[in-house]
Amino acid sequence: MDKTTVIGIIAGLAALIGGFLWEGGQISGLWEKTAALIVFGGTIAAVVVSFPGKRLRNIPSALKMAFRRNPTDAQKLIDDIVAMSNIARREGVLALEGHAQKHENGYLRDGMMMVVDGTDPELIKQMLELEMDGVEEKHDGYAKIFEAAGGYAPTMGIIGTVMGLIHVLSNLSDPSALGPSIAVAFTATLYGVATANVIYLPIASKIKSRSEGEIRLMEMMEYGILSVQAGENPQIVRKKLGSFLLAEDSLQPLKMVPDAKRGMIHETQK
Secondary structure (H helix, E strand, C coil): HHHHHHHHHHHHHHHHHHHHHHHHCCCCHHHHHHHHHHHHHHHHHHHHHHCCCHHHHHHHHHHHHHCCCCCCCCCHHHHHHHHHHHHHHHCCCCHHHHHHCCCCCHHHHHHHHHCCCCHHHHHHHHHHHHHHHHHHHHHHHHHHHHHHHHHHHHHHHHHHHHHHHHHCCCCCHHHHHHHHHHHHHCCCCCCHHHHHHHHHHHHHHHHHHHHHHHHHHHHHHHHHHHHHCCCCCCCHHHHHHHHHHHHHHCCCCCCCEEEEECCCEEECCC
């Protein structure tokens, strides 16, 4: 499990509740079952209406992506690609078949098998990028569900508050009860805004961040596969793929383009 996601959500909720208690509030004052029903029930209903059932069944996978640590080791992938590059240069690409078939990463395995089969480089590039686009679109769909929830929750909170105020204003016979009743009404707004900004939208951002990292690894593997097919020097392959690790902090993969004399070069070096 990725501790940063859990710690972030817990810390956010703790800061909100702690600030409330610090000002002398009572923890019981933050719980209002009718407000919870309106906000959480309304948000869930709005999300269900917004997306087809097939998309909603991906919510567990989306949560898994947000809360689980990515097991892929980028450095190991580079080592594996460089090892295959050595084999291809010494023994030819056909010798890669046994090594490629056993590799645990399906994207790299399929790409190397296309190299072994003698597939045209442009077709390999096209196939790999189509798969990459599919993964990116799938992850974008995950994030949109939580972004939608983050948009609906504050609105449901306002609706709950308005409904509470309507109830308060319809019962003005006891002026001493106005203050507590209004406070209860505004609890709905608190639920909506807090859950949107501490839970739903941060989870959507984490999914997007994870997606960027996965796409970056896939781009790295794509360049590695094409470099192996082109018969490039293994040390050059290692250096080229290592550029992706240098770009990890910025989450921006280094774009490379074909060059007639120098092979694949960084776009910024042109």
